Amino acid sequence: MSKSYEAIKNDLAVCNKTAIDLAGEMRCTFPAFNGNRLNLEKHLLKSLAENEDFDAFINYIQNPRKQVEAFIEEKVNEHMSGEHKSKALKILRKNAGNMHEFAYQALFDATNNVKTQRGDIDMWAKEFSSFLKDKLTLESLSCQNFMDINNFEFLKEEIEKGLISIKEELNQLSLDKMKEFRLRPDEILIDQLCNCCWETCPFCAAVCTNTVKDHSPEDHSVPFHRSLAVKGAQYHNSEEMCIEFCTTKVASDGNFYAGKNTTKLIPFKQYRSAGPPYANWSITSDESKLKYWKWFVWQFQEELEDYYALKFTGHGEIPILIKENLVYLLFLKKSDNYVFE
Ligand SMILES: [Zn+2]
Ligand SMILES: [Zn+2]
Structure with a gap:
């Protein structure tokens, strides 16, 4: 009655429960995961700065969601292979042990009930299934092969053997194998942390921080905007990059073109009149x-x-603040309790 790992891995609640427990544990112990998406994004930005990797930055600016998801995946992998590995393994073993005890108890209770009520094999199968609830299915135990047997004691012994073999297989489950589970801890965290608004500011590409995915008619907004150079904005008819922040621009007397193929100038002060997506942002x-x-x-x-x-020339010249910027990077790398400023 041995059941191969391949067959049980998608069926066992113990795998799903371990994934849920690990995700829960990481949300408590990982500062990047214990808040909302905005908090998570701060940690991602810190990590991007530490790595000083321009390509990763561009990926984040163009597809923030994808980069945030990759960050979660990377952190979960680190967690399951690094210093916290033994803790994660302990959760897996504990759940495997609990599941075994639970199934054993269900087997004992079902057999007892059927015996006292002088029931038949059908009743036994129903009782056992209802005791197991969604934790393990009868299929995992292959007991349909015994449906023509009316000797409960024999059946009980066979099921016990099956449970022992499942326990042995569960004890050999490694954290690596968790990647094959139907429910994975990184996917649970992505589901919990990324199910929010991902619209980006049409000027600077900052991501809306609303925690609701579709929050119309409420405007998109973000506490901190960025330099327009992040998105590659330029001055009209020139190669000069615009380095100003959109929060400064919207108070200026300047104008902008809302798209490459338009000739209509829109005053920054009335940026909403450019229509969507500008109209849906509160800057x-x-x-x-x-x-x-x-x-x-x-x-x-x-x-x-x-x-x-x-080019960063003319209007787009960057102030020479070498010392200030180097000190900032040092501060960013050193600070544990990262304050975004
Ligand atoms: Zn902006
Ligand atoms: Zn939004």
């Missing part, structure tokens, strides 16, 4: 210029010039 003018994005533009000026085929 409040302020002077908050995150050091992070100033550092980013300074750090990757050459790469940004190449990528967008524009």
Whole structure:
């Protein structure tokens, strides 16, 4: 009655429960996972800055959701193979042990009930299934092969053997094998943390921080916008990159073209009149210029010039603040309790 691992892995609640428990444990112990998407994004931005990898930044700017999901996946893999591995393995073993005890008890109770009520094999199968609930199916135990047997004791012994073999297989389950589970911890976390709004600011590509996926008619918004150079904005009829922040721009007397093929100038102060997506964004003018994005533009000026085929000259000249930017990067790398500023 031995059941191969391949056959039981998709069926056992113990695998799903372990994935749920691990995801829950990581949400408690990982600072990146114990808040909302905005909090998670701060941790991703810190990691991007630490790695100083321009390609990863561009991937994030163009497809933030994909990059956030990859970050979750990477952190979960680290968790299951690094210093927390034994903790994760303990959860898996504990759930396997609990499942075995539970199934054993269900077998004992079902057999007892049928015996006292002088029931038949059908009743026994129903009782046993209902005791097992969704934790294990009768198929896992292959007991349909015994449906023509009316000797409960024999049946019970056979099922016991089956449970022992399942227990042995479960004990050999490794964390690597969890990647093949129907429910995976990284997928649970992605589901919990990424099910929110992913619209990006049409000027600077900052991601809306609303925790509701579709929140219309409520406007998209974000506490901190970025330098327009992040998205490769340029001054009209020039190769000059625009380095200003959109929060400054929306208070200025300047105008913009809402698209490459339009000749209609829109005043920044009335940016909503450009229609969607501009019309659906609430951008409040302020002077908050995150050091992070100033550092980013300074750090990757050459790469940004190449990528967008524009130049940081004229209006787009970057202030020479070498010391300030180096000190900021050092602060970013050193700080455990990362404050986004
Ligand atoms: Zn913006
Ligand atoms: Zn939104």
